[in-house]
Amino acid sequence: MSFNNNSNSKNTTSNYRNQRTSVPKSRLIIGRKPLIEALNESTDIEKIFILKTATGDEIGTIKNLAKKRDIMVSYVPTEKLDRFTKVNHQGVVAIAGLITYQPLQGVIDLIVDKGETPLLVVLDGITDTRNMGAIARSAYGFGAHAIVVPSSNNAAITEDGIKTSAGALEKIAICRVASVQQAIDTLRLNGIIVIATSLQTETMLSDVDLKAPLAVVMGAEDTGVSNYVLKTADHLVKIPMSEHFDSLNVSVAAGIIMYETFKQRQ
Numbered sequence: 001m002s003f004n005n006n007s008n009s010k011n012t013t014s015n016y017r018n019q020r021t022s023v024p025k026s027r028l029i030i031g032r033k034p035l036i037e038a039l040n041e042s043t044d045i046e047k048i049f050i051l052k053t054a055t056g057d058e059i060g061t062i063k064n065l066a067k068k069r070d071i072m073v074s075y076v077p078t079e080k081l082d083r084f085t086k087v088n089h090q091g092v093v094a095i096a097g098l099i100t101y102q103p104l105q106g107v108i109d110l111i112v113d114k115g116e117t118p119l120l121v122v123l124d125g126i127t128d129t130r131n132m133g134a135i136a137r138s139a140y141g142f143g144a145h146a147i148v149v150p151s152s153n154n155a156a157i158t159e160d161g162i163k164t165s166a167g168a169l170e171k172i173a174i175c176r177v178a179s180v181q182q183a184i185d186t187l188r189l190n191g192i193i194v195i196a197t198s199l200q201t202e203t204m205l206s207d208v209d210l211k212a213p214l215a216v217v218m219g220a221e222d223t224g225v226s227n228y229v230l231k232t233a234d235h236l237v238k239i240p241m242s243e244h245f246d247s248l249n250v251s252v253a254a255g256i257i258m259y260e261t262f263k264q265r266q
Contacts (some may be wrong), residue, residue, distance in 0.1 A: 023084065029094040030085050032058040039065040044097035046156050048073045049081060051091030062092065070151040070178045098157055104175040104183065107146045108190050118192055118213045119261060122148040124180050124229055125220030126250065129155040133164030134251035135218060140168035142258035143265070148175045148183045148215070180217070181228055187215045193234045196225045197253060201236040208235050210261040218254050 029035050029045070036058060038045060048066050050059065052075045066073050084093045111118045121139045126132050132155050136147055147169075155161065162169045177183045184194055195208060196217040217233065219225030230236065239248065239256055248256070 023095055027096045028084055029096060030087060030089050032062065032090045032092050035092055035094050036061055036065070038094070039069065044100050045071050046095045046097040047071070048092070048094040049076050051078055051081060052076060054091035070176050072151045098159070098162060099170060099174055101176040102146070102173045104148060104177055104186050107173045107175055111145050117211065119144045120146045120148055120192070120215045121254065122180060122183050122215055122217045123150070123154050124217050124225050125153050125223070126218060127155050128221055129158045129161035130164045131221060131251045132157065133161035133169060135254040136165040136168040136172055138251070138255035138258045140172040142262040144172065144258060146173035146175050148177060150179050150183065151176055180226060184232060194232070195235040195237055196229050196233045197239065198224070198230060198236040199238065201238050203235060203237050205237045205239050205257060205260050208237055210264045214261065216257055218250055221250050
C-alpha cells in the first residue's frame with residue numbers, strides 16, 4: 001500500500017500480602033472458565049495473571065487464546081493473586097481493559113480510505129502510565145491517528161493514565177500488537193516511515209520530512225528506544241537543546257515531535 005502525500009521504599013513480606021489491589025472489582029475476571037469465556041467473547045483484556053505453578057488443560061487454553069490476541073501474561077506467586085480477591089481464583093485473574101483496542105492494519109486502512117496522511121505513535125518500553133497518558137494527550141492534540149502499544153514491556157492503560165491524558169486515551173485509536181518488531185513490519189508494509197530519537201545522531205528533527213506517512217517511536221524512560229528500533233528506523237533524529245543539557249522526559253519529547261509534525265503539515 002502506498003500513500004501520496006514513558007514509594008522508593010520496599011514493603012515487607014507481611015505488608016505485601018495484606019495489601020489489596022487498587023483495581024476495581026468490576027474490572028476483574030476471576031477463575032479459569034470465566035476467563036476462557038471472556039477471551040472467546042473478545043472481551044477487551046488488559047493483562048492476565050497466572051499462578052506460576054498452575055497446570056491443566058484450561059491453563060493451556062488460556063495461554064493459547066492470550067497469545068492469539070496479543071494479551072500480556074504474567075506468571076506470579078499466589079500472594080499476588082490473593083491481593084486481587086479473597087475468593088477462589090483457581091490460579092487465574094485478569095484485568096478487563098478500560099478501552100477497546102483496534103487492529104493496526106484496520107486503523108491504517110481507515111486513515112487511507114479517508115484520504116489522510118498517517119501519523120502514529122509507537123510506544124517502546126514506556127512503563128509509567130502517566131507518561132503514556134501525557135504522550136497520548138500530545139498525540140491526540142496534534143493530530144495523530146493512533147497509539148501503538150506492544151503487549152509486553154509497556155505500562156497498562158489505567159484510570160491514572162486516562163486522567164493524565166485528559167481523556168485522549170479514550171478518543172484516539174489504541175492498537176495493541178505482539179511486539180515493536182511486529183508493529184514496524186506492518187508499518188513498513190504500508191509505506192509508513194519510522195523515526196525515533198537518538199542522542200548519537202546529527203540529524204535534527206526539523207531536517208526530516210514529517211509530512212510523509214509517519215510513525216514516531218518513543219522509547220523507555222531510562223534507556224530510550226530499543227536496539228532493534230535504533231537499527232531499523234528510517235530516520236534517527238535529535239531534538240535541538242542547550243549544550244548544557246541533553247535529556248528530556250519522554251512525554252515532553254513526544255510533545256515536541258508532535259508539534260513539529262503538526263507545524264510541517266499545516
